[in-house]
Amino acid sequence: MPEMNAESLSIPLTQGMLLAGVLFAFGLIGLLVRRNLIFMLMSVEIMLNAAGLAFIVAGAHWGQADGQVMFLFILTLAAAEVSVGLALVLQLYRHFQTLDADAMSRLWG
Amino acid sequence: MTGAFYLASLVAAVSTGLVITSLNAVHALLYLIVSFLAVAVVFFILGAPFIAMLEIIIYAGAIMVLFVFVVMMLNLGRRAIEQEAGWLTPKIWIGPSILSATLLGELLYLFGSGILSQAGGITVQAPKQVSVVLLGPYLVGVELASMLLLPGLVGAYHVGRQLKSEDA
Numbered sequence: 076m077p078e079m080n081a082e083s084l085s086i087p088l089t090q091g092m093l094l095a096g097v098l099f100a101f102g103l104i105g106l107l108v109r110r111n112l113i114f115m116l117m118s119v120e121i122m123l124n125a126a127g128l129a130f131i132v133a134g135a136h137w138g139q140a141d142g143q144v145m146f147l148f149i150l151t152l153a154a155a156e157v158s159v160g161l162a163l164v165l166q167l168y169r170h171f172q173t174l175d176a177d178a179m180s181r182l183w184g
Numbered sequence: 185m186t187g188a189f190y191l192a193s194l195v196a197a198v199s200t201g202l203v204i205t206s207l208n209a210v211h212a213l214l215y216l217i218v219s220f221l222a223v224a225v226v227f228f229i230l231g232a233p234f235i236a237m238l239e240i241i242i243y244a245g246a247i248m249v250l251f252v253f254v255v256m257m258l259n260l261g262r263r264a265i266e267q268e269a270g271w272l273t274p275k276i277w278i279g280p281s282i283l284s285a286t287l288l289g290e291l292l293y294l295f296g297s298g299i300l301s302q303a304g305g306i307t308v309q310a311p312k313q314v315s316v317v318l319l320g321p322y323l324v325g326v327e328l329a330s331m332l333l334l335p336g337l338v339g340a341y342h343v344g345r346q347l348k349s350e351d352a
Contacts, residue, residue, distance in 0.1 A: 091189075097197050098196065101203075101204055105204030108204070111209070113209050113254070116251075117204075117212060117251065120216070120247065121216070128223060132230060134232070135230040135231050135309070139317075140309045140317040142232075143309055144325070146238075147238070148325055150242055150243070152329075154336070155335075158336055159336055161254045162341075162343040162344030164258075166343055
């Protein structure tokens with residue numbers, strides 16, 4: 076435990092995790108409540124960001140760089156996910172002329 | 185330091201709540217950018233300046249530009265031009281501006297008050313430490329990330345292309 080002195084002064088683990096949990100809950104609520112595909116993708120971004128925040132908080136608490144490395148991987152994942160997701164949204168809009176997720180409830184469009 | 189953390193957390197929670205409750209996609213994007221900026225300030229306070237920078241450059245920069253691009257692309261046509269002009273009226277900017285100004289004031293306070301240079305104020309994990317770990321034990325993860333990004337690029341190009349039969 077190298078940062079024993081600094082740890083007592085820094086942000087407590089609970090508060091950081093609470094923030095991450097609140098942001099994740101907002102993202103989950105948005106994903107479940109909103110029916111617009113753009114909003115649903117935004118909510119997924121919020122949730123991924125909250126997960127990354129949890130890693131950073133834990134990494135800061137233990138004084139290790141691993142949390143930041145995990146955030147980099149989450150960042151990569153989010154970038155790949157959003158590019159493919161937005162391409163799918165474009166195709167769905169061209170096909171259905173709407174962004175309503177409920178209009179796309181059938182497999183054989 | 186703890187007060188700064190709480191203020192940034194409050195801004196992040198408020199702006200994220202406004203993202204999922206706003207009806208207009210462009211307004212939601214504005215608040216989402218503020219939310220990412222607030223989380224970046226939280227990262228900075230937690231001693232991760234490198235990640236705070238990446239959060240602003242990639243999340244608030246690149247990913248949000250993609251969203252704005254698609255939102256604008258889905259509304260082509262003459263009618264949409266007036267519609268888009270109505271989206272960004274001056275009073276829309278008030279909410280995001282207040283929240284961003286709060287963050288800016290907080291950051292200026294942190295830099296100005298000299299808390300950052302005090303011993304034990306922030307335990308910084310420097311980019312050097314991060315990269316030593318990233319390219320050491322997590323080297324396989326870097327390779328996997330590259331294997332994820334290439335199919336992501338090819339997939340986005342393939343899925344997003346305009347089909348000939350659907351030209352309209």
